[in-house]
Amino acid sequence: MKAFRQLTGTAAPLREKGQLMANIDTDMIIPKQFLKTVERTGLSKGLFHELKTLPDGSPDPDFVLNQPAFEKSGILIAGDNFGCGSSREHAPWALLDQGISCVIAPSFADIFYNNCLKNGILPVVLPAEVCDALADQAGGGNHVFTVDLEAQVVTAPDGGVHPFEIGSGARQNLLEGLDEIGATLRASDQIEEFEARRRLAMPWLAREA
Amino acid sequence: MTAKTLYDKIWESHLVGEDAETGEALIYIDLHLIHEVTTPQAFAGLRQAGRSVRRPELTLAVADHNTPTENQAAGLRGVHDPQARTQLETLARNVAEHGIEFFPMGHANNGIVHVVGPEQGRTQPGLTIVCGDSHTSTHGAFGALAHGIGTSEVEHVLATQTLRARKMKNMAVDVHGELADGVTAKDLALHLIARIGTAGGTGHVIEYRGEAIRALSMEARMTLCNLSIEAGARAGLIAPDETTFEYMAGRPMAPKAGAWETAMAYWQTLHSDADAPWDEVINIDAAEVEPTVTWGTSPEQAIALSGRVPRPEDYPEPSKQNAVARALDYMGLEGGAPIAGTPVQRVFIGSCTNSRIEDLRAAADIVRGRQVAEGVRAMVVPGSGLVRAQAEAEGLDVIFREAGFEWRQPGCSMCLGMNPDILAPGERCASTSNRNFEGRQGRGGRTHLMSPQLAARAAVNGVIG
Numbered sequence A: 001m002k003a004f005r006q007l008t009g010t011a012a013p014l015r016e017k018g019q020l021m022a023n024i025d026t027d028m029i030i031p032k033q034f035l036k037t038v039e040r041t042g043l044s045k046g047l048f049h050e051l052k053t054l055p056d057g058s059p060d061p062d063f064v065l066n067q068p069a070f071e072k073s074g075i076l077i078a079g080d081n082f083g084c085g086s087s088r089e090h091a092p093w094a095l096l097d098q099g100i101s102c103v104i105a106p107s108f109a110d111i112f113y114n115n116c117l118k119n120g121i122l123p124v125v126l127p128a129e130v131c132d133a134l135a136d137q138a139g140g141g142n143h144v145f146t147v148d149l150e151a152q153v154v155t156a157p158d159g160g161v162h163p164f165e166i167g168s169g170a171r172q173n174l175l176e177g178l179d180e181i182g183a184t185l186r187a188s189d190q191i192e193e194f195e196a197r198r199r200l201a202m203p204w205l206a207r208e209a
Numbered sequence B: 001m002t003a004k005t006l007y008d009k010i011w012e013s014h015l016v017g018e019d020a021e022t023g024e025a026l027i028y029i030d031l032h033l034i035h036e037v038t039t040p041q042a043f044a045g046l047r048q049a050g051r052s053v054r055r056p057e058l059t060l061a062v063a064d065h066n067t068p069t070e071n072q073a074a075g076l077r078g079v080h081d082p083q084a085r086t087q088l089e090t091l092a093r094n095v096a097e098h099g100i101e102f103f104p105m106g107h108a109n110n111g112i113v114h115v116v117g118p119e120q121g122r123t124q125p126g127l128t129i130v131c132g133d134s135h136t137s138t139h140g141a142f143g144a145l146a147h148g149i150g151t152s153e154v155e156h157v158l159a160t161q162t163l164r165a166r167k168m169k170n171m172a173v174d175v176h177g178e179l180a181d182g183v184t185a186k187d188l189a190l191h192l193i194a195r196i197g198t199a200g201g202t203g204h205v206i207e208y209r210g211e212a213i214r215a216l217s218m219e220a221r222m223t224l225c226n227l228s229i230e231a232g233a234r235a236g237l238i239a240p241d242e243t244t245f246e247y248m249a250g251r252p253m254a255p256k257a258g259a260w261e262t263a264m265a266y267w268q269t270l271h272s273d274a275d276a277p278w279d280e281v282i283n284i285d286a287a288e289v290e291p292t293v294t295w296g297t298s299p300e301q302a303i304a305l306s307g308r309v310p311r312p313e314d315y316p317e318p319s320k321q322n323a324v325a326r327a328l329d330y331m332g333l334e335g336g337a338p339i340a341g342t343p344v345q346r347v348f349i350g351s352c353t354n355s356r357i358e359d360l361r362a363a364a365d366i367v368r369g370r371q372v373a374e375g376v377r378a379m380v381v382p383g384s385g386l387v388r389a390q391a392e393a394e395g396l397d398v399i400f401r402e403a404g405f406e407w408r409q410p411g412c413s414m415c416l417g418m419n420p421d422i423l424a425p426g427e428r429c430a431s432t433s434n435r436n437f438e439g440r441q442g443r444g445g446r447t448h449l450m451s452p453q454l455a456a457r458a459a460v461n462g463v464i465g
């Protein structure tokens, strides 16, 4: 996993009629026709497919990531409950493939939040009013944001500094770009001890390998 | 000793280790269910790192998400979508390489992963169960801690048989009294989601309690727990009782005589202590739950069948108004109109929410001797090969076929439309599945979630109601 420390650049707000869109589900982030791959890469073409494509199949010029100012944004700003729905990790993979490694929203769905952390994407939770305020500045003249995980702050284009919370374990893993499986395997003694206890306590679960 | 919830008990009995500083724990996983869509990248990751599957015997594989529901006897040659075929072939290769039990498409035991686990007796009280599919919450009906995981976590579980997790909060949903006749677990679930919202359970594990829950069959409990994720909860739980034990007895992988008694002694400890502390308690009066359907594009956009579709101006918050306006527009509905009487063109009875034998019986009871309305295309997709065989033994297939339903082979089918079963743009579908998101059943398709009974009625009447 790639480490996340600091990111500076533009931020793309996902808005509809001036409001940040709430309940962006994983079918909207990446619809199922793009889940048939056996790879992790190349998924950006499916990212927000229905939102970014007009019924005739051409790109919708109004969709934020289709606009030249935002097509390279590494930060996304969205409304409440971002990433609800399925457990598909294709959602964070598609974001990464697009170059987005930070999503700012008032709240996230659990599984999606976790999936972000496993892929080096920083999910930043900030109050709804702050998200709205950040979205308002996204298109301004000097619209550069800085997200600093070490300091746990988002600095807005107007210079406003917004601290955010994140679990200390998640923070550390992101900062290090930790190989979680490797780290867990270093604790295999503990796993073996657990399995020995389990065999005694729940003998009916024993199955021959 | 401090009082504990059922979730606390299962969590603690599976703790391999815990980092006191970060709160991150390592949890042992008793059963890992896998399927073709969310595993190829996990196995590829293992291979790249030169790692193996730690406990293949605690893993069970099925092909379900993108399998066709016709002509399965043709095998993979009958899968016309080359990408779907590649995923199915990849799964077959991976499970063979790692010695994992597999029910491939066409196998008598094949079916939707969340139907197969319980049916085989692999799902048992007190276990930790994960799968790369969010509706893994289904298995909570047995008093197992079960939830969906992402592909990186699938890889982690394959390699270590553990999961890195943090403890969730405890939410009790107490359903008092009795559900009225004709009101099902699906109605109860949609009622709850409409009330607390799709983020209402975020960060929590929900335990369902109360007389109305005790009265539910295992099938109905699975429907309810299945939909916990649509309320935002990580998992749903129902403490095991006689209903659970009766369902399990004699299943292929259930403990056998001797071991059964030992297991039973443990299972009977699996309930929340009377004075256990809850982070949140929701009370529902069962008598107030009516047959419920969704009108919009989120499971929380649900109303009683007797109700009217809301108007944007019914909501004070501008973001809600926008969401309602967008949903009405997508669904092609007028705010303020009654939901009953809305014409449908498609009916789908299936998915891990409602494709078990009891669901098919309930639908067949309504359909018996009647005809699918003109202009409606209706299909039944049994949850598994065993459900299909059972239904055929009871003659349910004949009832459905004679009425004009398509009688399909098992799979996820139109629940997510990854196989050829999809809606055309603008088509309206009465569906027993779990998600009515935009495009879920096909681009531009309009989904109304409801119980098998209501879906069967929509099929024969041609309208919701």
Ligand code: SF4
Residues within 6 Å of the ligand: B064, B065, B112, B113, B114, B133, B134, B135, B351, B352, B353, B411, B412, B415, B416, B434
């Ligand atoms: S039926 Fe639908 S929700 Fe259930 S496992 Fe299949 S795709 Fe997932």
